[in-house]
Structure formats: C-alpha cells, structure tokens
Amino acid sequence: MSDSNVNWLAIDSNPKFQALHRKKTFFLWGLMVFSIIYYFLLPIGAAYYQDLFKIKVWGVVNVGILFALSEFIVAWTIAFVYSRKANKEFDAMAQDIINDVNNGRMK
Amino acid sequence: MSSMLKKLILSITALSISGAAFAGNGAVADEFKWMTFTVFGVIIAITMAITFWAARSTHTTSEFYAAGRSVSGIQNGWAIAGDYLSAASFLGIAGLISLYGYDGFMYSVGWLVAYITVLLVIAEPCRNIGKYTMGDILAFRNDPKKTKTVAALSTITVSTFYLTAQMVGGGVLIKTLIGIDYEISVIGVGILMLAYVVFGGMKATTWVQITKAVLLVTASIILVIMVWSPYGFSLPGYLGSVVADPDVQKQVAKLLGDKAATMTPEELGQRFLEPGLFLKNPIDQISLGLALVLGTAGMPHILMRFFTVPTAQAARVSVIWAMGIIGGFYVLTLFLGTGAAMLVGPDKIAAVDAGGNMAGPLLAQYLGGGEQSYMGNFMLAFVAAVAFATIVAVVAGLVLAAASAMAHDIYVGVIRGDHATPKEQVVAARVASVIVGIIAITVGILAKGQNVAHLVALAFAVAASSNLPAVFLTLYWKKCNTTGIMLGMIVGSLTAIGLVMISPNMTYPKAVIAGANKVLNGEPAVPAKEATPAVERSSFMCELFALEGCVLAKPAQAASAEKPAKLGAAEKLAGLNAKLQPLLDELPTMTDVEVRATTEVEIAKLKKDIAAVEKAKAKAEADLKKFEGQTTSIMGLEKPFFLLKNPGLISIPLGFLLVILGSLFTRDKRAEEMWDELYVRQNTGINAEAASAH
Numbered sequence: 001m002s003d004s005n006v007n008w009l010a011i012d013s014n015p016k017f018q019a020l021h022r023k024k025t026f027f028l029w030g031l032m033v034f035s036i037i038y039y040f041l042l043p044i045g046a047a048y049y050q051d052l053f054k055i056k057v058w059g060v061v062n063v064g065i066l067f068a069l070s071e072f073i074v075a076w077t078i079a080f081v082y083s084r085k086a087n088k089e090f091d092a093m094a095q096d097i098i099n100d101v102n103n104g105r106m107k
Numbered sequence: 108m109s110s111m112l113k114k115l116i117l118s119i120t121a122l123s124i125s126g127a128a129f130a131g132n133g134a135v136a137d138e139f140k141w142m143t144f145t146v147f148g149v150i151i152a153i154t155m156a157i158t159f160w161a162a163r164s165t166h167t168t169s170e171f172y173a174a175g176r177s178v179s180g181i182q183n184g185w186a187i188a189g190d191y192l193s194a195a196s197f198l199g200i201a202g203l204i205s206l207y208g209y210d211g212f213m214y215s216v217g218w219l220v221a222y223i224t225v226l227l228v229i230a231e232p233c234r235n236i237g238k239y240t241m242g243d244i245l246a247f248r249n250d251p252k253k254t255k256t257v258a259a260l261s262t263i264t265v266s267t268f269y270l271t272a273q274m275v276g277g278g279v280l281i282k283t284l285i286g287i288d289y290e291i292s293v294i295g296v297g298i299l300m301l302a303y304v305v306f307g308g309m310k311a312t313t314w315v316q317i318t319k320a321v322l323l324v325t326a327s328i329i330l331v332i333m334v335w336s337p338y339g340f341s342l343p344g345y346l347g348s349v350v351a352d353p354d355v356q357k358q359v360a361k362l363l364g365d366k367a368a369t370m371t372p373e374e375l376g377q378r379f380l381e382p383g384l385f386l387k388n389p390i391d392q393i394s395l396g397l398a399l400v401l402g403t404a405g406m407p408h409i410l411m412r413f414f415t416v417p418t419a420q421a422a423r424v425s426v427i428w429a430m431g432i433i434g435g436f437y438v439l440t441l442f443l444g445t446g447a448a449m450l451v452g453p454d455k456i457a458a459v460d461a462g463g464n465m466a467g468p469l470l471a472q473y474l475g476g477g478e479q480s481y482m483g484n485f486m487l488a489f490v491a492a493v494a495f496a497t498i499v500a501v502v503a504g505l506v507l508a509a510a511s512a513m514a515h516d517i518y519v520g521v522i523r524g525d526h527a528t529p530k531e532q533v534v535a536a537r538v539a540s541v542i543v544g545i546i547a548i549t550v551g552i553l554a555k556g557q558n559v560a561h562l563v564a565l566a567f568a569v570a571a572s573s574n575l576p577a578v579f580l581t582l583y584w585k586k587c588n589t590t591g592i593m594l595g596m597i598v599g600s601l602t603a604i605g606l607v608m609i610s611p612n613m614t615y616p617k618a619v620i621a622g623a624n625k626v627l628n629g630e631p632a633v634p635a636k637e638a639t640p641a642v643e644r645s646s647f648m649c650e651l652f653a654l655e656g657c658v659l660a661k662p663a664q665a666a667s668a669e670k671p672a673k674l675g676a677a678e679k680l681a682g683l684n685a686k687l688q689p690l691l692d693e694l695p696t697m698t699d700v701e702v703r704a705t706t707e708v709e710i711a712k713l714k715k716d717i718a719a720v721e722k723a724k725a726k727a728e729a730d731l732k733k734f735e736g737q738t739t740s741i742m743g744l745e746k747p748f749f750l751l752k753n754p755g756l757i758s759i760p761l762g763f764l765l766v767i768l769g770s771l772f773t774r775d776k777r778a779e780e781m782w783d784e785l786y787v788r789q790n791t792g793i794n795a796e797a798a799s800a801h
Contacts, residue, residue, distance in 0.1 A: 006784075008787050009786075031221070036400065059346070062381065
C-alpha cells in the first residue's frame with residue numbers, strides 16, 4: 001500500500017471509482033441539505049410561527065418542545081443512516097477498488 | 108523526564124494547597140471546602156497518573172501530535188465529547204435554560220447538528236488525507252508554504268480566541284465556586300494543562316478528555332435521575348410541575364415586564380416553555396446557527412482529533428459516538444436547567460452568577476440535601492471538580508492544536524522546508540506547547556474582568572468563514588487552488604473579526620454611562636401613549652447595518668398608561684432605610700413570637716434589597732468613573748454599526764465566494780495535477796498515514 005507509483009488518474013477514471021463517487025456525492029449532499037433545512041426550521045419556527053409552537057399537545061408539552069427534541073432524533077437518525085450506508089456499501093466499494101489497485105488491475 | 112514530571116506534580120500539589128489558603132468566598136461554604144479540594148485532588152491525581160503513563164510512549168512526532176494513531180473509534184468519540192463540551196456548554200446552557208426556559212434549550216440544538224457536517228464531509232476525508240494539522244490538508248494540492256502559513260495563522264487565531272474565553276471563564280468559575288483567587292486559578296489551570304500536553308502529548312490529552320467526559324456524563328445522569336424520578340420519568344408530569352412552580356412564574360413575569368400584568372400564573376408558567384424570552388433577533392440566531400453548523404467542522408482542535416484514529420472507518424465511528432454523547436448530554440441539560448429553575452429558583456441562581464452558570468452546581472447541592480448538609484456539599488464539590496476537569500481538558504486540546512500549527516506548520520513546514528529530524532520535530536512541538544501555554548496564562552490574567560463571552564462565538568465564526576471554506580473546497584472542488592485559499596481565508600477571517608469589532612458585542616461608553624445614570628438618578632415619568640400601528644422595516648440591509656434613513660420593524664402597540672418616574676439609587680436607599688429603621692427599633696420590644704418572626708423575615712428582606720441597591724449603585728459609580736469622558740468604543744463608534752452579534756451570515760458566504768473567485772481567476776498547475784490523487788485518496792484511504800506499530 002505504500003506504493004507511491006499509483007496511477008491516480010487511472011483510478012479516478014475507472015468506472016468502479018466513478019460509481020462510488022456518484023453514489024457518495026448524491027447521498028451525502030442529500031443528507032447535508034436535508035439536515036441544514038431541518039435545523040433552520042427551528043429558529044425560523046420559534047421566531048415566526050410562535051402560535052404553532054405554543055400549541056399544547058401532551059400535557060404542558062407543546063409543539064416547540066417536541067420540535068426541538070425532534071432535532072436530536074433527526075440528527076441521530078442521519079448519523080445512523082449514513083453510517084449504515086457507508087459501512088455496507090461505500091466501504092465495500094472502496095475495498096474493491098483498493099484490491100484492484102493492489103492486484104495491479106488498475107494501473 | 109520522569110523526575111521533572113515528579114517535581115511538577117509536587118509543585119501542583121503545593122499550588123492546590125496554597126490555593127486552599129487563598130480561598131475566599133465562593134458557592135461552597137468554608138467548612139465544606141476540604142471536600143472540594145479532596146475531589147479536586149483526586150481528579151488531579153488521576154490525570155497526572157494518566158500523563159505519567161502516556162509520557163512513556165510519547166517519543167515520536169506521530170505519538171506527540173496524534174497519539175500514534177492508535178486511539179479507537181469509541182475512545183475518540185468520548186474524547187471529542189470531552190474536547191467539545193466546554194464549561195460554557197456544561198454550565199452555560201443549563202444556566203440559560205434555568206433563567207429563560209425554552210430559548211436555552213433551543214440554543215443547545217445547533218451544537219449537536221454541527222456534527223452532521225463533521226460526519227458527512229470532513230471526518231473521513233481528513234483522516235485519509237491529513238497528517239497532523241489543518242495545514243497538511245490544505246498543503247496537499249496547494250502551495251505548501253503559503254497555505255501552511257495562512258492555515259497556521261488561522262488556527263492560532265481561532266484557538267487563542269477560544270482559549271481566552273476558556274481561561275477567563277475558568278478563572279471566574281473557580282472563583283465563584285470555591286473562592287480561589289482568579290490569578291491563581293488561571294495559573295493553576297495553565298500549569299496543569301501544560302503538564303498534560305508537554306509530557307503526555309495527544310495521548311495524555313485524549314485520556315484526560317475521556318476521563319472528563321465520563322465524569323461529566325455520570326454526574327449529569329445522576330442529577331437527572333434525582334430530578335426526574337419523582338415524576339415516574341413522565342415528561343408532561345415533570346414539565347407540568349415546572350410550569351406550576353411560583354419561582355418560575357415569577358421569573359417569567361420579571362422577563363416580560365408590563366406584558367405580564369394581564370397574564371394568569373398558569374399562562375406565565377407555560378410561557379417558560381415557549382420561545383422568545385431570551386433570543387429576540389431571529390436573524391442573529393440564524394447567523395449564529397450558521398457559524399456553529401459550519402464552524403465546528405473547521406475548529407482545529409476538533410479536526411486534529413481525527414488524526415488520532417487508525418482508519419477513516421474509526422473516524423466515522425468516533426463522530427457517531429460523539430454525536431450520541433453530546434446530543435444525549437444536551438437532552439439531559441433540559442432537565443438540569445428546568446430542575447434548577449424549579450428547585451433552586453431563578454432568583455437565587457442569578458444572585459450567585461448573573462449568567463446562570465451556577466444553575467447545575469446549585470442544583471447538585473440542593474438535591475444532596477441543601478447548603479448545610481454533608482451530602483449536598485459533597486455533590487456540589489463533585490460538580491465543581493467536573494467543571495474544573497472540563498476546563499483543563501478543553502484548554503489542553505486547544506493548546507495542542509495551536510502548538511501543532513506553530514511547530515509543525517510554521518517551524519518545520521515553512522521555516523525548515525520540511526527538513527527537520529524526528530527529534531527536532533518533537534522538541535519543536537514541546538517548545539511550542541510551552542509558548543502557547545504561557546501566552547494562554549498571560550492573556551487569561553490580562554483579560555481579567557473583560558467581557559469575553561463573544562470570543563467563543565467569534566472563534567466559531569472565524570472557523571466557519573475561513574477554515575471550513577478552504578478545507579471543504581480543497582477536498583471537493585477540482586478547480587480550487589492556492590490563490591483562492593489565501594484570498595478566502597484571509598478575507599473571511601478578517602471580515603468576521605472586523606464585523607464583531609463594530610457589533611453590539613463591544614462596549615459603547617455612551618450606553619454604559621446612560622445606564623449608570625439611570626441607576627443613580629432614576630428615570631423621569633413616561634407619559635401615556637396612544638396605540639401605534641405596526642411599522643415595516645425599510646429594507647433587509649437595515650436589519651444588518653445601522654444605515655442612514657433606516658426604519659426598523661416594530662409590531663403594533665396597544666395604548667399604554669402613564670408610567671411613573673423611577674427613583675434613583677440614593678432615594679431608593681433612603682426609602683428602604685426609612686422602612687428598616689423603625690422595624691429594627693421595634694424588634695427588641697416585641698413579645699409575640701409570631702409577630703417577631705414575621706418582622707425578622709421582613710428585616711432580612713429589606714436588608715437584602717438594600718444590599719442589592721448598594722451593589723447596583725457601586726457598579727454604576729464604577730462604570731461612570733471608568734468611562735468618564737469617553738464617548739466612543741475602541742473602534743471610535745458611539746453605537747454599533749453592524750447590528751448582529753454574530754458575523755457568520757455575512758462572513759461565511761464571503762469566505763466561500765472569495766475561495767471560488769480566487770480559484771476561478773488564477774491557474775495553479777500543482778492544484779490541478781494533484782486533484783486526482785487527493786480525490787481518490789480521500790475516498791479510498793490508499794496511502795493514508797498508518798497507525799504506528801505498538
């Protein structure tokens with residue numbers, strides 16, 4: 001692996017690497033954009049939709065409290081979804097490419 | 108080296124004993140101080156043992172900066188939590204919740220969401236590409252000397268801002284808790300942290316952070332169980348009794364002022380769980396949120412943690428664990444804050460520390476049995492010691508980050524052109540740590556009494572406006588190059604700093620003098636006002652800058668009755684004393700036990716009021732003296748020109764834009780040629796720095 005004569009351009013243009021690149025880009029951007037939008041709904045809602053946030057739904061627990069708690073759940077879910085996808089798919093695809101490089105099939 | 112370490116341990120022990128001798132007033136009563144010092148001593152002993160053990164395997168550069176890349180994912184997750192949960196989040200957020208309810212909780216959310224950026228776009232590529240510092244990542248495809256210089260400067264700037272806030276906050280905190288003199292606290296924290304970093308490098312720092320995170324989480328879980336279990340762990344049941352608490356209702360009434368007059372106690376209590384008691388400006392919040400969400404991923408001491416794990420997979424595991432711990436901790440904080448509000452009372456919390464920082468410690472004392480009990484004071488001592496461990500752990504991480512930038516990027520990379528022997532590199536790293544440590548102690552002492560709270564937000568804003576755009580675009584954008592990085596980082600960070608210098612965070616003598624005069628001389632009566640319709644703001648820019656001809660938005664206002672004049676401090680004091688004197692005279696002649704008791708309560712209350720007015724008067728007089736003859740802030744402004752407290756909304760997009768423009772208008776052959784290698788390596792981990800064999 002400490003081979004410094006790796007042909008990076010060859011790997012970069014290899015279909016296997018391109019497939020990994022496409023999948024990762026699509027997936028990561030999707031999660032990133034969703035998480036940022038969901039996060040900023042909290043300060044926006046707290047400032048401009050106070051009537052909604054004040055509605056009591058569970059004893060004294062109101063929409064605002066539940067929404068703030070949901071931010072935690074959503075953040076953890078995104079972390080979980082990403083790590084499952086990465087452990088199952090991205091790591092295997094990357095390992096496949098590494099094996100090809102080590103066997104001299106991608107030079 | 109071990110004999111040096113022993114001497115150091117001895118001198119620290121001596122320092123903590125002399126600290127006990129210097130101890131004046133604090134939240135811990137004198138007769139219970141020995142408990143606090145015992146718990147402090149135990150924690151110092153544990154961390155010193157860690158340092159001693161870590162020092163034996165800290166010889167090479169990789170061991171010093173990156174703990175030999177042998178930290179496991181789970182361990183690193185705890186260490187990240189230990190590095191990140193500063194005293195500000197541990198004590199500060201619980202305090203905000205105890206004083207302002209919902210807004211304090213909402214504030215905590217951004218600190219967790221920030222880790223999504225770290226997880227998705229930063230952690231794994233950085234592990235695959237990087238070596239020891241942020242400069243290494245940028246130098247991969249850009250001009251090494253230029254980018255390492257600017258990355259190191261930015262790292263040192265961000266770390267110094269954050270470090271100053273931690274040192275000053277820590278000094279004040281230790282003084283408030285146990286009454287040790289500010290200077291001694293700062294020097295003590297500085298020497299301890301230097302011992303960890305200089306002798307044990309990243310390995311000792313990592314384990315000190317893990318220890319601290321475990322202590323912090325354990326303490327919080329115990330407190331939350333004690334607060335919540337009486338309600339059978341029911342959320343509505345628990346919060347229902349929070350909003351029914353008279354202390355909480357009184358606090359909301361105080362915060363709402365005139366508006367509270369028409370509200371029932373139930374409505375007042377419920378208002379505690381609704382937004383808007385603390386965070387009034389949504390645009391400012393979005394600006395802060397942006398700085399948090401993008402800044403955390405650009406914090407050098409957080410980035411550095413990803414070089415300590417063996418693989419990118421371990422880096423991923425560490426962020427997942429960190430998110431679990433940090434998020435779980437903030438959820439617990441909701442209970443700590445509201446519990447403190449209900450059981451201790453916002454009045455009492457704010458009386459010890461106006462920012463609410465003592466909410467957690469006071470709650471611990473209450474739950475243990477109160478001020479006079481052994482258990483209560485033991486629990487207070489424990490929480491105080493956790494706070495202390497928090498400060499040293501965070502400070503150690505920051506010092507290591509700044510020292511690595513100084514030694515690895517500037518000295519080895521730029522001055523020696525990457526030609527330094529391994530031994531020279533480790534010596535440089537240790538010398539740089541001592542230099543940064545001494546700077547931290549000096550700045551900490553010089554900044555005594557200064558308002559440094561905004562420095563944390565500024566550190567995040569600079570990281571988000573300068574470090575993140577550079578790292579992100581280097582990793583993901585083919586056209587990114589040296590010119591873009593230089594331009595974006597320099598302009599991004601200078602804009603963030605410049606905007607804060609002209610923002611409401613600075614001190615404006617005119618406003619301070621006006622406020623002091625109000626306290627001393629009172630305020631004239633305000634005549635009755637007729638109802639006014641809502642006013643639309645003239646443009647969005649008016650929300651950001653104090654431009655000429657700007658009209659700010661105002662909600663419609665109902666007609667208000669005439670408000671009476673407010674008395675000045677001297678008149679108030681005279682009035683209170685006039686009430687107090689006859690009571691004091693009568694007291695010895697009273698025979699009825701009940702009447703006597705109520706009079707004594709009244710006297711105590713009057714005395715408390717008198718003390719509060721005298722304190723306010725003394726502060727107002729001191730302010731008047733301090734700002735006598737001054738009319739402008741250090742930037743020569745009478746009032747803020749930039750109206751947000753956080754500059755992120757402007758400086759972050761600007762940082763990104765300038766990296767992009769600088770890259771588009773220039774060509775850099777190396778940056779283009781290295782793209783394939785960088786992109787393949789960051790995604791596959793081929794040729795990544797390996798863990799050192801142990």
